Amino acid sequence: MLLGGRLARRASTTTTSAALLPASADVVVIGGGSVGASAAYHLAARGLRTVLLEAHTLTAGTTWHTAGMLWRLRPSYVDVELHEKTRMRCLELEDALEEIEKETPGSRRGSIFSANGGLFVATTRERLAEYERLAEMGKFYNIEAHMVSPAESRDIHPLLNVDDLVGSMYSPGDGTIDASNVCDAYRRVAKARFGAIFAEHTRCARIETCEGVFRRHVRAVVTEDGRRIETRNVVNAAGAWANDVLATLDSPIPDLPLLAMKHAYVVTESIPDLQEALSSSSSSSKAIPNVRDHELSIYVKAQGDALALGGYETNPEFRRVTPDFAFSLYDLDWETFSQNLEGHFRRCPVVEDVGVKSTVCGPESFTPDHKPLVGPSPDLGGLFLACGFNSMGMMLAGGVGEHLAEYVCDGGATSADLFALDPRRFHASCSRDPKWVKRTTHESYAKTYAIVFPHDEPLAGRLHRTSALHEALADRGCVFQSRHGFERPGWFVPNRQERLEPLPYDYYGAYDDDDAAWRLDWKGDIAESTRRHATNPYNDVVEGELAFGWGKSFGLVAAECRAARNSAVVFDQSYFGKFELAGPQAEAAARHVCAAALRPGVGQTTYTPLCNANGGVEADLTVTRLRNGNLYFVSGGSTCSRDAAWIRDNINRFDATLVDRSDDFAVISVQGPLSRRVLAPLVDGARLGPPTIDPTFDMDAFLPFSFALENVTVAGVPGVRVIRLTFVGELGFELHAPYDRAKEIYAAIGAVDAGYRAMDSLSAEKGYRHWHADLSNAETPFEAAIGFAVAPRLKNTSRDVDDFIGRAALEEARKAGVFSRKRLVCLSINDDDDDGEPFSVEPPANAAPLHGAETLWYDDDTCVGLVRSTAFSHALRKTIAYGYVHADQVSHLHQKLTPDFLKSGTWSIGDRGARRPATLHLKPPVDPTNDRVKTVAA
Known part of the structure; x- marks a missing residue:
């Protein structure tokens, strides 16, 4: 109503x-x-x-x-930068209005932004660790943030009950926008x-x-x-x-x-103690800060002489909003809002004794x-x-x-x-499915204030897109990850009797016993199929990874990495995006969008970035020439929809068509020094080597690195594309097999199963890039240390040279200095050193993992950047971190980002207030000369 x-x-x-x-x-x-x-x-x-x-x-x-609150620190560095732009724009608008006021006296309005500060309170050590991570990230952005005790929290906001707090983070520059x-x-x-x-x-x-x-x-x-x-x-x-x-x-x-949901807050009657609290507050602005209690899923904001009380309940209500619902509100559902209200009584007891002046329950839009x-x-x-x-x-x-x-x-x-x-981040089969959208949006709302753990997995929207190998992987103990709506293998728990695949969604956040898993009462008539599962082995395993320390999968992932480095493993990489560029002008279109010079021979494969007009990397992928003249593009699974859209947008002047083949092929990747020995007996015609392995035989004569064979028969399955490529830094082969027969090939391969958690570790120690983590459209190939892919084409200055998107910007960057803005570096943590053997199943006893957004320090006193990606190297028993050194952060040293300058400094990584000594690597920490990738060993 x-x-x-x-x-x-x-x-x-x-x-x-x-x-x-x-x-x-x-x-x-x-x-x-x-x-x-x-x-x-x-x-x-x-x-x-x-x-x-x-x-x-x-x-x-x-x-x-x-409510208009602005928090300057968020788990995402992109959000932090966007919020800061908003804050600065508010201040710039204030200045602009002052100038307009001189031209039109009397037109001045009230304040736009008030820096009354923000206080994040923590009742658990894990939550406090999350806040410590935010405060650490703030050092790079010069955002003032302090970790304060419960008593200090009470001094800053005298109305708070702090008896159950373990600490808080106070950010005095946070505030409120009118x-x-x-x-x-x-x-x-x-x-x-x-x-x-x-x-x-x-x-x-x-x-x-x-x-x-x-x-x-x-x-x-x-x-x-x-x-x-x-x-x-x-x-x-x-x-x-x-x-x-x-x-x-x-x-x-x-x-x-x-989808639109009801979202509410209430404003209390006047609170007599508020003015007294204001005068006694120790906040730097002498104003009552906005408060967030993520554990109770609430926020508190001073509003005049009253408080605005809001939060996120676990059983939100979807609404279809009518066109004229412009300045209208809904009646507040007090039964739903009681979840928030109970939290407010606990955190700010004074509100229990005051009335409610007004309720605000309106529509807000939410996404999956x-x-x-x-x-x-x-x-x-x-x-x-x-x-x-x-x-x-x-x-x-x-x-x-x-x-x-x-x-x-x-x-x-x-x-x-x-x-x-980016709206193109969703796979079309997901974003166009109303059931998928509703379920995932419900869960994302219910988890608004959940700790952002690096290895969390959703329960909603699962089993939407699966590989041809899904059932076989599940039978072998696969723990799946959800990426781009696709079930990809995360890691394996061998010899487990019960399957660990996700169960049908049972509304994460809506059950009748609070067991610290966001399962509170669902008010409404729901079908039996959506009731909470009596047991959920998959969720139990995933919850074992929800920590800022070492997850329970550590030893299992270490074993997969050992097998990859010492023998052979099989990865299901079917989640890759797979496309064919066809048409009379396919070659010209490819040269236009690809920054690397495409290798000319049939079967040759080229790694290339796709750059925008500014020289930023919009995607990185491989292109293989097929016998029929088409070009076979293979891109990352989580970005494939965006990659395809970007390519289509930029080839529209050519007579060429990009055809999506992602659902036509499964990708079975066999990697490791013994991968050829595993595959050779299965390949018809012994294309990868003789039937009887002869260690002296030059197998590279059959299939060199970055070459492909078409229409190969593998394990009796014809029509397989075999590409010699690796994303883990080993001798390896990708089998692009017809989807409906891929499981026959998988069944014939006798290698150890491995998942993406192992792949992340192996690729990080080898120095391979992950788009959107190590590089993005905001970095050039040179800054991301993949300049080798574009440099040969830039050197070709002949009159008839083909142009490509971003060429002019990259040429200008070379003139200015390719590292004039920033440069990607690799560091390994020194305090990981222990007595453990490589690939030990036990984590280092004296060190904690990194998770990204930690700070990079040069000579102990200069914060030069943030960690963009990180993984633990099981081969080295060290944590590897990648991040960008920003030139403007060392401008006071009057130095360029040359190798000599980088090597001359002492490096450390800031992690939750502590400095962890680190070693700089200008080449990959593992196999810097690529010997393992190009090996001819069996």
């Missing part, structure tokens, strides 16, 4: 008449919340003729009732400085499209009163109404993977992985998305607006790694 259509304070009193709308614009933004207003501002600032359409008035929808004022500031500055048009009370009724090269493209926007704006670009920033905007398209596309949808639509050219912000739109809006403008203005190239927000 609606609470009388309650209205918020309007952000704007100036409405642009529809009669003043232009006949054309460079871009039309739909939605006038914090994200839409920011997008319009940043697009206009880039010089685009920008029109924003809002069906009601600015802040309508979800922005007007936001939703109305920030949206109004974006409008006023965008209009006054850049000529943007903000049209309120103007609803989009239809989006016209036209035929494109391989998909349709935006052509125009038509308003409800029939006004037409011709445009090639539309930004959908309509939040919970984003799918309603898609419904106005004249040619339908699939719904976005987002609790990340927004920001970037190009995978289904319509010229449509950009900025929606699904999971109650974090206010915090992210400033940063997202800036990078969204880059997407539109710079041909899809952004200066930040936004893959985690």
